[in-house]
Amino acid sequence: MSEQKQVLEEDSSKRIDKWLSDHLEDVSRAQVQQWIREHHVSVNSKHVKSNYKIQAGDIVEWSIPEVKPATIEKENIPLSIIYEDEDLLVVNKPVGMVVHPSAGHYSGTLVNALLYHCNDLSGINGVERPGIVHRIDKDTSGLLMVAKNDKAHQHLAEQLQDKEVERTYEAIAHGVIPHDHGTIDAPIGRDPKERQRMAVTQEGKEAVTHFTVEKRFADFTHLTCKLETGRTHQIRVHMRYIEHPLAGDPKYGPRKTLPLPGQALHAKTLTFTHPANGEKLHFTVQPPEHFQDCLRQLEEAY
Structure with a gap:
């Protein structure tokens, strides 16, 4: 195609x-x-x-052929592991790392690193995405849960489907958002005009994002977003839809923006129920240094 x-x-x-x-x-x-x-x-x-x-x-x-490798190589890539037991891991993915192998990315991914780190990962998503229950974009940093066995994977996937997993993101958006709180309820599907992008469309799947303004600057807004659903590029598409695209977003944002390596989006908190013992687990990681530097510069300029 x-x-x-x-x-x-x-x-x-x-x-x-x-x-x-x-x-x-x-x-x-x-x-x-x-x-x-x-x-x-x-x-x-x-x-x-x-x-x-x-x-x-x-x-x-x-027209890019989908040539898939026969095996995924284990690679000794440093991982920031926040939590680990016999059933799962929680990792803090850095900016610039792709989650799983795909066309053009057969090495250097989170999966390559995970295979080196541990021998057991769930096989529900096949050989190219072992253990991957959900994903975040290459230039989005932050928390991901990874399943070590199929039973844990199925349990975690069901929590996501039933909207029982709580995920919040920190973001910096263009413009000054006037409302302290808001909900964007707009379906997301493939952009009919540009198939490499997602967009709000009537034929799309349900997508709900809640946001809270943390700080307003002269031309930008620092906010926290909470996902109710998990569509591809959801926060990025929703913020563009309300005319406040994320700073640094090469796909959905303006060209003149803040000096960032990608969209200003960080998966900061993750809360879910342990698939084996039923314990409620909650994790928080701060945004990477470049994100925090950007906020400091905005504060000083403001």
Whole structure:
């Protein structure tokens, strides 16, 4: 299946490899260059080199084969483990780490690191996503629960489905949000105009995000978001929908933003019931240093 997109005036004269890697989430520039060499990318129906400068009106088309590795390699990658027992782990995922292998990301993922760390992970999601009950985006940091066996995985997945898992995120959004509290109840599905993105659509699945304003600055708002559902890119899409996109978001936000390595979004708290003993578990981790530096700079400027 191929995708295509017309180049906008504001993107004119950009290198094709840079433009496409910025456009495709979780895909590196090196991977795009490989696709270009293998003729999976064309401009105006013609194959080009990685240094081709795109022009306004160009039609860029790409078709990436889903080549899947036979096995996922164990990799000795440092992990920030917040909690671990025989049934599960809770990890603090850093910005820039993909959760599980996919096209263009066969190594360096959280799953590669988990396989090195422990021998037993649940197999419900198959060989490419062992132990992964839920995920967060590559450039979102914070807490994830990981199942070590199928029984724990099923129990945790049921809690998510039944909306019994509590997840809160810290975020920085563009603009000044006037309401101290709010709920965004808007269904999310694939963007019909751009299949690489999600959007609020009538045909989408139920999506509910609650937010609380923590601090207002001149042009930004620091807020806490609580997920009631867990759709792909939910907070990012909902904040764009109410015209307060997240700072640093390359897919849903404006180009002029804060100096961040990705969207200003951090999975700060996670609360769920232990699948074996029924104990209520609650975890909190502070945002990474670049997120906190950004808040300090906004405070000083304000």
